Amino acid sequence: xxxxxxxxxxxxxxxxxxxxxxxxxxxxxxxxxxxxxxxxxxxxxxxxxxxxxxxxxxxxxxxxxxxxxxxxxxxxxxxxxxxxxxxxxxxxxxxxxxxxxxxxxxxxxxxxxxxxxxxxxxxxxxxxxxxxxxxxxxxxxxxxxxxxxxxxxxxxxxxxxxxxxxxxxxxxxxxxxxxxxxxxxxxxxxxxxxxxxxxxxxxxxxxxxxxxxxxxxxxxxxxxxxxxxxxxxxxxxxxxxxxxxxxxxxxxxxxxxxxxxxxxxxxxxxxxxxxxxxxxxxxxxxxxxxxxxxxxxxxxxxxxxxxxxxxxxxxxxxxxxxxxxxxxxxxxxx
Amino acid sequence: xxxxxxxxxxxxxxxxxxxxxxxxxxxxxxxxxxxxxxxxxxxxxxxxxxxxxxxxxxxxxxxxxxxxxxxxxxxxxxxxxxxxxxxxxxxxxxxxxxxxxxxxxxxxxxxxxxxxxxxxxxxxxxxxxxxxxxxxxxxxxxxxxxxxxxxxxxxxxxxxxxxxxxxxxxxxxxxxxxxxxxxxxxxxxxxxxxxxxxxxxxxxxxxxxxxxxxxxxxxxxxxxxxxxxxxxxxxxxxxxxxxxxxxxxxxxxxxxxxxxxxxxxxxxxxxxxxxxxxxxxxxxxxxxxxxxxxxxxxxxxxxxxxxxxxxxxxxxxxxxxxxxxxx
Numbered sequence: 001x002x003x004x005x006x007x008x009x010x011x012x013x014x015x016x017x018x019x020x021x022x023x024x025x026x027x028x029x030x031x032x033x034x035x036x037x038x039x040x041x042x043x044x045x046x047x048x049x050x051x052x053x054x055x056x057x058x059x060x061x062x063x064x065x066x067x068x069x070x071x072x073x074x075x076x077x078x079x080x081x082x083x084x085x086x087x088x089x090x091x092x093x094x095x096x097x098x099x100x101x102x103x104x105x106x107x108x109x110x111x112x113x114x115x116x117x118x119x120x121x122x123x124x125x126x127x128x129x130x131x132x133x134x135x136x137x138x139x140x141x142x143x144x145x146x147x148x149x150x151x152x153x154x155x156x157x158x159x160x161x162x163x164x165x166x167x168x169x170x171x172x173x174x175x176x177x178x179x180x181x182x183x184x185x186x187x188x189x190x191x192x193x194x195x196x197x198x199x200x201x202x203x204x205x206x207x208x209x210x211x212x213x214x215x216x217x218x219x220x221x222x223x224x225x226x227x228x229x230x231x232x233x234x235x236x237x238x239x240x241x242x243x244x245x246x247x248x249x250x251x252x253x254x255x256x257x258x259x260x261x262x263x264x265x266x267x268x269x270x271x272x273x274x275x276x277x278x279x280x281x282x283x284x285x286x287x288x289x290x291x292x293x294x295x296x297x298x299x300x301x302x303x304x305x306x307x308x309x310x311x312x313x314x315x316x317x318x319x320x321x322x323x324x325x326x327x328x329x330x331x332x333x334x
Numbered sequence: 335x336x337x338x339x340x341x342x343x344x345x346x347x348x349x350x351x352x353x354x355x356x357x358x359x360x361x362x363x364x365x366x367x368x369x370x371x372x373x374x375x376x377x378x379x380x381x382x383x384x385x386x387x388x389x390x391x392x393x394x395x396x397x398x399x400x401x402x403x404x405x406x407x408x409x410x411x412x413x414x415x416x417x418x419x420x421x422x423x424x425x426x427x428x429x430x431x432x433x434x435x436x437x438x439x440x441x442x443x444x445x446x447x448x449x450x451x452x453x454x455x456x457x458x459x460x461x462x463x464x465x466x467x468x469x470x471x472x473x474x475x476x477x478x479x480x481x482x483x484x485x486x487x488x489x490x491x492x493x494x495x496x497x498x499x500x501x502x503x504x505x506x507x508x509x510x511x512x513x514x515x516x517x518x519x520x521x522x523x524x525x526x527x528x529x530x531x532x533x534x535x536x537x538x539x540x541x542x543x544x545x546x547x548x549x550x551x552x553x554x555x556x557x558x559x560x561x562x563x564x565x566x567x568x569x570x571x572x573x574x575x576x577x578x579x580x581x582x583x584x585x586x587x588x589x590x591x592x593x594x595x596x597x598x599x600x601x602x603x604x605x606x607x608x609x610x611x612x613x614x615x616x617x618x619x620x621x622x623x624x625x626x627x628x629x630x631x632x633x634x635x636x637x638x639x640x641x642x643x644x645x646x647x648x649x650x651x652x653x654x655x656x657x658x659x660x661x
Binding site: 040055069071075079085178194263265266270 | 407452453515518605615618621
């Protein structure tokens with residue numbers, strides 16, 4: 001009984017107070033500048049890569065106080081949009097979508113681009129994109145898989161109206177292809193790999209390796225945090241490009257794989273193919289990608305394509321001003 | 335009962351309690367039946383097993399040992415290989431990956447607890463589980479702290495009934511998970527929004543259930559108390575509350591189970607944590623034996639806590655059981 005009554009004051013301090021006065025707590029939090037930089041990340045090889053730097057304590061070494069929070073991807077964007085994070089790991093397309101609804105952000109680091117992890121998987125018998133004409137394709141309409149499909153069709157001179165799209169959540173695509181209701185699906189790892197595994201004889205007829213740069217993954221930082229704590233973000237960027245070198249170096253890659261696979265609960269050998277489909281970009285490569293051109297080899301060109309796509313599918317109605325979303329100054333200064 | 339009659343009670347007697355031996359036997363059976371069905375589907379190759387697990391790919395280049403394929407496709411490939419006079423693929427019947435066999439789940443259950451955390455920030459599984467338990471506890475505790483007094487007031491006085499219940503009736507239809515994004519915006523990304531979801535999921539039902547229980551209190555008790563001159567506060571604390579206590583305790587047991595069912599949605603909000611983190615992560619990579627193991631863990635925790643509460647209830651409200659009710 002006495003321990004219980006002792007618990008009550010601490011209970012009020014720890015649990016009830018935040019619940020009741022959460023709003024004031026959040027408001028006062030903004031006023032404190034000593035808080036660590038809070039970064040949300042989720043299950044994608046290019047972001048799991050941060051885990052290497054965390055495990056090796058490179059942030060501490062660099063003298064920057066950061067706190068990484070692991071989320072489900074959608075939950076991470078929600079938390080960012082709610083103003084609970086200083087930065088979040090997103091694709092460049094989702095950065096525009098999140099920004100269009102009010103939560104603007106600035107890409108200061110390019111983590112990677114999908115290099116084969118996103119695929120169009122077709123059932124046995126279909127081996128070329130041309131053969132998709134008149135066929136049914138399962139895809140999550142309005143998301144990156146859809147963008148990849150349009151890109152593939154365009155390349156062989158087909159239009160969207162030449163195929164029938166079936167709206168399927170990406171994490172169910174493998175089962176849908178296996179059911180035989182569609183002739184092909186579009187998905188990213190690990191779903192694309194499962195589709196290939198579950199439907200024997202199926203092949204990946206097109207992948208993001210055929211159009212590198214269609215989807216970039218970036219660290220999207222809140223403009224206010226970037227403005228007030230730019231020096232700290234620069235240190236974060238330094239640590240990131242050091243991490244990329246560590247992962248890409250064949251000598252240290254096994255160690256990196258061990259750390260990354262542990263984050264998602266796989267064995268290193270199981271994780272190796274997922275990493276292979278993701279091209280982590282080094283500092284020099286990132287500098288090139290930050291240059292402004294209108295091809296997919298530039299973050300601008302890729303984001304422009306996403307912007308056009310988002311407007312065409314009425315994800316939002318006004319084009320976004322891309323210059324406000326991309327800031328290469330930190331990467332360029334390294 | 336005349337002693338000449340055989341002293342064997344029938345199995346099917348309406349509202350008659352069973353002998354202790356029979357009751358234990360049936361309880362055991364109620365767990366054994368699903369396990370037996372599960373085992374049958376897992377271990378008898380002629381039962382279901384819609385897939386074939388390849389043991390020898392033979393001449394079929396795209397097959398690998400361990401691949402699961404549909405029976406029909408496997409037959410096709412066998413016929414094809416036979417026609418071409420090449421090596422036949424071999425395989426054994428298998429279930430889809432989402433139905434692991436009982437022994438696989440048992441192994442997964444054990445290894446989940448014994449696997450050491452590999453990363454600095456990682457937790458042992460029992461720590462994650464404990465975190466989930468605390469989330470449920472606080473959500474339920476805060477809800478009870480407000481919900482029970484409010485429910486008793488609503489059940490006793492029409493003023494409170496009319497003042498609160500119509501709105502609560504409206505609010506209880508709103509799905510708790512719908513408040514996820516809002517909870518994150520207000521309470522941050524850690525435990526706050528998770529506790530809030532469990533609170534929202536439990537509180538509104540709790541007020542109504544408690545109010546209802548209060549209303550069921552025998553009116554004769556209240557009339558007698560009033561006749562003897564009991565006033566408002568006295569009536570509430572010396573008659574109403576003691577009168578409903580045994581049923582209130584039962585309500586809370588049921589409502590605690592209710593709070594548990596919101597755990598998974600609650601923990602998906604904000605940072606990934608607790609047992610939900612384990613379940614979603616394992617499901618994403620199709621390690622269903624781990625998913626089953628985790629679901630069973632939740633079941634065991636729920637069952638154990640309910641058993642403890644039921645035993646407590648029997649001790650606390652001994653007079654309730656002496657009426658020969660079916661527990």
